[in-house]
Amino acid sequence: MQLVAVLALEDVIAFDLATPVELFGRVRLPDGRPGYRVVVAGEESVGAGPLRITPGAGLDVLERADLIVVPGRHDPTAPTAPEVLTALRAAAERGTRIASICVGAFTLAEAGLLDGKTATTHWLGTDQLARDYPAVRVDPDVLYIDSGSILTSAGASAGLDLCLHVIEGDYGVAVAAASARIAVAPLHRTGGQAQYILRNRPTHQTANLERVLEWIEENAHRRLTLADIGAAAGMSVRTLARRFTEETGQSPIQWLTGVRIRHAQELLETTDHTVDRIADQVGFPTTSNFRTLFAQTVGVTPGAYRRTFRPVS
Incomplete structure (x- = not known):
């Protein structure tokens, strides 16, 4: 013993x-x-x-x-x-x-x-x-x-x-x-x-990026490019990338992906929408791209995530 x-x-x-x-x-x-x-x-x-x-x-x-x-x-x-x-x-x-x-x-x-x-x-x-x-x-x-x-x-x-x-x-x-x-x-x-982490939420550590982070939050469903994010921030692409790396440890596109993943998690938890529909709603170009990035980031497939977090009706 x-x-x-x-x-x-x-x-x-x-x-x-x-x-x-x-x-x-x-x-x-x-x-x-x-x-x-x-x-x-x-x-x-x-x-x-x-x-x-x-x-x-x-x-x-x-x-x-x-x-x-x-x-x-x-x-x-x-x-x-x-x-x-x-x-x-x-x-x-x-x-x-x-x-x-x-x-x-x-x-x-x-x-x-x-x-x-x-x-x-x-x-x-x-x-x-x-x-x-x-x-x-x-x-x-x-x-x-x-x-x-x-x-x-x-x-x-x-x-x-x-x-x-x-x-x-x-x-x-x-x-x-x-x-x-x-x-x-x-x-x-x-x-x-x-699978339990809430990703890419603005904090006090990202105060200098507050305006562009709010813009990404509201526009993540669109087909955004690095140039689009830079224009919204009023920065050159080079300055934008440097600021993101300094304050978030991520590139602007990595941050955007994290926001989209979080939005997808919310939809998987609260709706019966298909995975295809959710991929489109949150801004991923294809369902296969969404499935791959979701599994890489969250550690489980969208279907497995939903089974864990969606209440049984």
């Missing part, structure tokens, strides 16, 4: 903490024995939104843990207590598996455990993680990443995917499938986090 220590830091996200506690705690092996012993480790009492949580163990339990799980905090950029970082670094040096859920990746990055590694986190935090910790290769599109002794997951329910992945690696498909049935969750989900 493996010991799982779930770290409870001040301001912990209760959902992130409860996911590994419940999932690992309910694992049963074929002979009925529990697969894991789960403890919550941390200070005497921590806030978790409207809740207060009293951990059952101190940080010293991390020294004996086979797996340490670090949930996210509501403010992932808040400094972590030095003794927690020290304990995590010591565990990593011993080769203990350490996994983060959602923005718990910020805590691992603060401890230096993600340097030189590929990691993920909730899609709303991927840009921040990449800015704050440039030594980390951030992949915003996946549900989780297993780098061996260090594992990271995307937001919210992706913690389920990560925990099920760990269970499958420890005890095999049958035990993991049984755990998935108890959680009423698929053992493996189609696609990754990419």
Whole structure:
């Protein structure tokens, strides 16, 4: 039986903490024995939104843990207590598996455990993680990443995917499938986090492009060229391309494609329009072009996306 220590830091996200506690705690092996012993480790009492949580163990339990799980905090950029970082670094040096859920990746990055590694986190935090910790290769599109002794997951329910992945690696498909049935969750989900991202929305970081971004939002359904966008912005094509690269990390046409993809997602979620009609409505030149770019960007086909997000009538 493996010991799982779930770290409870001040301001912990209760959902992130409860996911590994419940999932690992309910694992049963074929002979009925529990697969894991789960403890919550941390200070005497921590806030978790409207809740207060009293951990059952101190940080010293991390020294004996086979797996340490670090949930996210509501403010992932808040400094972590030095003794927690020290304990995590010591565990990593011993080769203990350490996994983060959602923005718990910020805590691992603060401890230096993600340097030189590929990691993920909730899609709303991927840009921040990449800015704050440039030594980390951030992949915003996946549900989780297993780098061996260090594992990271995307937001919210992706913690389920990560925990099920760990269970499958420890005890095999049958035990993991049984755990998935108890959680009423698929053992493996189609696609990754990419299908949940809202793309190319203007933010404070794109304030200098506000006027042209609003124009693209309103005109993305038209057959636009780079020259059309430049004219709307009152810039030369060269200046336009430079501004977009500086403020969005994308070319104007890449930004336009992202807007069209987002508009298509909205139509797939809210209408019964055919894929052909949606491709035309949002501005793609052909349905095949739309299908290809949608799958490349979102990670699933338009039909699979609709089945996931369109309410059953």
